[in-house]
Amino acid sequence: MKPVEYATAPEEVRAVFDDIMRTRDVEDVNNFWKYLANEPRMLRHVWESLKEIMGPGALDPMVKELIFVAVAITNNCKYCKVSHMAQARAKGATEEMLNEMIAVTALANMTNRLVNAYDPPVDDMFRS
Amino acid sequence: MKPVEYATAPEEVRAVFDDIMRTRDVEDVNNFWKYLANEPRMLRHVWESLKEIMGPGALDPMVKELIFVAVAITNNCKYCKVSHMAQARAKGATEEMLNEMIAVTALANMTNRLVNAYDPPVDDMFRS
Amino acid sequence: MKPVEYATAPEEVRAVFDDIMRTRDVEDVNNFWKYLANEPRMLRHVWESLKEIMGPGALDPMVKELIFVAVAITNNCKYCKVSHMAQARAKGATEEMLNEMIAVTALANMTNRLVNAYDPPVDDMFRS
Amino acid sequence: MKPVEYATAPEEVRAVFDDIMRTRDVEDVNNFWKYLANEPRMLRHVWESLKEIMGPGALDPMVKELIFVAVAITNNCKYCKVSHMAQARAKGATEEMLNEMIAVTALANMTNRLVNAYDPPVDDMFRS
Amino acid sequence: MKPVEYATAPEEVRAVFDDIMRTRDVEDVNNFWKYLANEPRMLRHVWESLKEIMGPGALDPMVKELIFVAVAITNNCKYCKVSHMAQARAKGATEEMLNEMIAVTALANMTNRLVNAYDPPVDDMFRS
Amino acid sequence: MKPVEYATAPEEVRAVFDDIMRTRDVEDVNNFWKYLANEPRMLRHVWESLKEIMGPGALDPMVKELIFVAVAITNNCKYCKVSHMAQARAKGATEEMLNEMIAVTALANMTNRLVNAYDPPVDDMFRS
Numbered sequence: 001m002k003p004v005e006y007a008t009a010p011e012e013v014r015a016v017f018d019d020i021m022r023t024r025d026v027e028d029v030n031n032f033w034k035y036l037a038n039e040p041r042m043l044r045h046v047w048e049s050l051k052e053i054m055g056p057g058a059l060d061p062m063v064k065e066l067i068f069v070a071v072a073i074t075n076n077c078k079y080c081k082v083s084h085m086a087q088a089r090a091k092g093a094t095e096e097m098l099n100e101m102i103a104v105t106a107l108a109n110m111t112n113r114l115v116n117a118y119d120p121p122v123d124d125m126f127r128s
Numbered sequence: 129m130k131p132v133e134y135a136t137a138p139e140e141v142r143a144v145f146d147d148i149m150r151t152r153d154v155e156d157v158n159n160f161w162k163y164l165a166n167e168p169r170m171l172r173h174v175w176e177s178l179k180e181i182m183g184p185g186a187l188d189p190m191v192k193e194l195i196f197v198a199v200a201i202t203n204n205c206k207y208c209k210v211s212h213m214a215q216a217r218a219k220g221a222t223e224e225m226l227n228e229m230i231a232v233t234a235l236a237n238m239t240n241r242l243v244n245a246y247d248p249p250v251d252d253m254f255r256s
Numbered sequence: 257m258k259p260v261e262y263a264t265a266p267e268e269v270r271a272v273f274d275d276i277m278r279t280r281d282v283e284d285v286n287n288f289w290k291y292l293a294n295e296p297r298m299l300r301h302v303w304e305s306l307k308e309i310m311g312p313g314a315l316d317p318m319v320k321e322l323i324f325v326a327v328a329i330t331n332n333c334k335y336c337k338v339s340h341m342a343q344a345r346a347k348g349a350t351e352e353m354l355n356e357m358i359a360v361t362a363l364a365n366m367t368n369r370l371v372n373a374y375d376p377p378v379d380d381m382f383r384s
Numbered sequence: 385m386k387p388v389e390y391a392t393a394p395e396e397v398r399a400v401f402d403d404i405m406r407t408r409d410v411e412d413v414n415n416f417w418k419y420l421a422n423e424p425r426m427l428r429h430v431w432e433s434l435k436e437i438m439g440p441g442a443l444d445p446m447v448k449e450l451i452f453v454a455v456a457i458t459n460n461c462k463y464c465k466v467s468h469m470a471q472a473r474a475k476g477a478t479e480e481m482l483n484e485m486i487a488v489t490a491l492a493n494m495t496n497r498l499v500n501a502y503d504p505p506v507d508d509m510f511r512s
Numbered sequence: 513m514k515p516v517e518y519a520t521a522p523e524e525v526r527a528v529f530d531d532i533m534r535t536r537d538v539e540d541v542n543n544f545w546k547y548l549a550n551e552p553r554m555l556r557h558v559w560e561s562l563k564e565i566m567g568p569g570a571l572d573p574m575v576k577e578l579i580f581v582a583v584a585i586t587n588n589c590k591y592c593k594v595s596h597m598a599q600a601r602a603k604g605a606t607e608e609m610l611n612e613m614i615a616v617t618a619l620a621n622m623t624n625r626l627v628n629a630y631d632p633p634v635d636d637m638f639r640s
Numbered sequence: 641m642k643p644v645e646y647a648t649a650p651e652e653v654r655a656v657f658d659d660i661m662r663t664r665d666v667e668d669v670n671n672f673w674k675y676l677a678n679e680p681r682m683l684r685h686v687w688e689s690l691k692e693i694m695g696p697g698a699l700d701p702m703v704k705e706l707i708f709v710a711v712a713i714t715n716n717c718k719y720c721k722v723s724h725m726a727q728a729r730a731k732g733a734t735e736e737m738l739n740e741m742i743a744v745t746a747l748a749n750m751t752n753r754l755v756n757a758y759d760p761p762v763d764d765m766f767r768s
Contacts, residue, residue, distance in 0.1 A: 030248075030253070030254070031251050032242070036246060038355050039358065041437060042355075049426075053235060059229065067195055068232055070195045071199070071232075079247075083250075094186060103681065106626045107177055107178060108196045108212075109625045111178075112200060112205040113585050114614065114618045115160065116585045118129060120160050122211075123159050129610075173685065176685065205588065209372070231425065231426045234369045241329050244329045244330075245337070257735070294502070294735070304557065306495075310488070314483075322451060327492035331493065333500065334506070336495060336496050342510045350442060352442035356437065365459065371464050376414075378462070379414045379467070457753050460588055460589065486551065486758070489753055490753045495746075497713050503718070558747075566744070571741065576744050579745060580744055586711050587752045589752040590762070592748065595762075596748075612699050613704075616693060620724075627719045630641060630676060632672050634718070634722055637670070
């Protein structure tokens with residue numbers, strides 16, 4: 001499938017592209033959005049969800065980018081990793097932070113499988 | 129496989145259990161460690177890795193617990209989720225923070241698949 | 257590992273290649289089969305399974321290709337995605353259908369993680 | 385985390401619950417929504433996305449439920465599987481269709497790994 | 513879906529059940545096969561594939577059970593894990609072997625994510 | 641992130657690199673270690689874990705490499721697959737063994753999903 005460029009995009013796609021560019025103060029949307037525009041309904045839902053959840057909230061926006069990257073690394077999604085790693089850096093993440101996030105992600109993937117293997121019952125202290 | 133209890137554990141396992149209890153200031157280790165003690169070499173490696181990486185460092189320890197939970201949710205590891213969610217709360221995570229972390233994790237899993245599907249080329253601005 | 261070409265393939269591999277070409281009315285098998293021919297037993301089992309299940313049955317063959325692609329997108333298998341997307345188109349899938357299938361796949365991956373996180377008990381109405 | 389019940393839900397949650405009940409013509413929302421209501425922003429985004437994408441469109445709604453179940457099976461999400469299998473049946477899926485969808489999902493997961501292992505180059509005929 | 517019991521199974525299912533019992537020298541098939549019998553075509557294909565691949569071949573049958581368990585642990589499939597762990601033990605795997613296999617599986621899941629994160633180029637010495 | 645080369649590596653990284661080269665009798669470390677050296681703590685933990693677990697133990701070292709590759713194939717980690725496949729060959733794995741390991745891995749991924757779909761209860765004979 002081919003990317004949808006602004007010049008030839010239908011009205012509903014342009015509206016989302018405009019909002020992305022305005023919100024992020026950039027002059028073009030990155031490739032993810034141009035390809036997703038093949039499905040204008042998802043383009044709108046995904047953008048509105050990300051705009052609200054990844055912005056100011058209970059967690060620091062930089063922390064949310066780190067969580068996003070941790071999931072992308074777990075799922076082996078390269079584009080997701082490099083794009084959100086760039087956003088994490090733009091929001092203040094240092095190389096030390098990124099390396100430590102990678103370490104946590106790797107260790108979690110290891111201990112997840114140790115739990116799958118040994119199947120320990122949930123301790124009483126962890127029951128809510 | 130059965131959990132290894134302190135009373136009957138070999139010396140090398142007891143040494144790790146002691147260090148866990150001392151480091152965390154708790155009176156017993158949780159089930160994960162008792163089961164992992166079936167493989168004393170991994171017990172030691174996993175504990176030493178977690179002790180160093182999950183402690184003070186470039187990222188706030190609470191943030192590292194949130195990343196751990198995000199991976200556990202992605203991989204559907206229930207024990208890992210409830211145990212590290214408990215640790216995140218103990219280190220200051222509010223319910224709002226936990227819910228927002230869950231939202232980020234879910235959205236990342238969605239956009240990872242949109243990227244898998246549309247396969248957008250990495251934008252120049254994301255190249256390091 | 258290298259692909260196995262018809263000219264130099266052992267008899268048992270040729271028999272499967274012949275059946276693939278005859279069944280699909282093509283003049284050569286695609287790369288998947290040439291590589292899988294390194295393990296002639298699996299070549300035969302996989303072909304016989306796919307031939308029976310992906311052909312006429314309870315579901316429309318085009319729908320089965322869409323399901324195949326949804327799994328490939330979830331697992332991030334690029335070759336699987338492009339080859340079965342081509343077959344879906346050949347069996348009548350429109351671009352609108354493909355985009356909608358992608359949207360469903362992405363949403364399912366998101367809600368799967370929301371369920372992992374919140375762990376809602378199965379409602380009585382869903383119990384069989 | 386605990387489910388949010390209608391009686392004590394905040395206004396924004398009630399609005400979504402009302403829309404779900406009205407759209408689906410049911411007298412209560414299922415547990416997924418009650419738990420997701422802990423994060424009212426995601427409750428709204430997920431519902432609006434599912435309402436639009438899973439309703440009438442390019443694909444038959446029953447087919448979309450089958451795709452949803454195929455992803456849930458791939459990811460091992462039990463609640464997702466039983467809830468969307470129930471919806472697939474309600475929209476006309478027969479047992480034969482469900483069994484065939486399961487067969488396709490299982491075969492796709494197998495061939496995905498054969499591709500990961502042998503890494504066949506994409507054939508020219510599959511390039512768009 | 514309900515299990516298919518021998519007494520009421522159709523002929524084609526009985527033939528597979530008979531072959532499983534004869535091959536494994538057991539008096540009943542385990543639940544996996546009874547449920548899979550809801551899709552008799554897959555019952556046959558899966559049994560014939562497993563019968564051929566998991567039997568005598570290039571690798572020791574016990575080693576093949578260990579590989580099977582490693583995949584089940586990675587994918588968090590509990591039934592698969594316990595059933596193939598039982599078969600590994602029946603074919604000679606000791607507790608030390610099982611614990612070491614679990615350790616390897618966990619480490620591989622960790623290093624897989626470190627590779628996803630750092631994306632090292634494939635060294636010349638690893639190119640075939 | 642960039643690889644860390646020996647010439648400019650900090651002392652703690654050089655110590656690990658030296659131990660890898662000495663243990664494996666090679667003149668340079670492969671790219672995985674050079675990139676992982678961006679996080680010297682993980683470099684040390686991962687190396688010490690792999691060195692102990694992948695060496696002589698309850699299982700044949702070649703078998704452990706096969707298990708490692710089976711996980712890498714399941715997770716679609718290409719670098720992991722080619723590097724450990726090279727080590728499996730170096731430790732005696734034949735092409736027949738590698739192809740059979742791939743077959744087992746693929747079949748396990750298929751049956752894992754059949755179990756996810758049909759959810760058979762664990763048979764009494766598999767309970768420990």
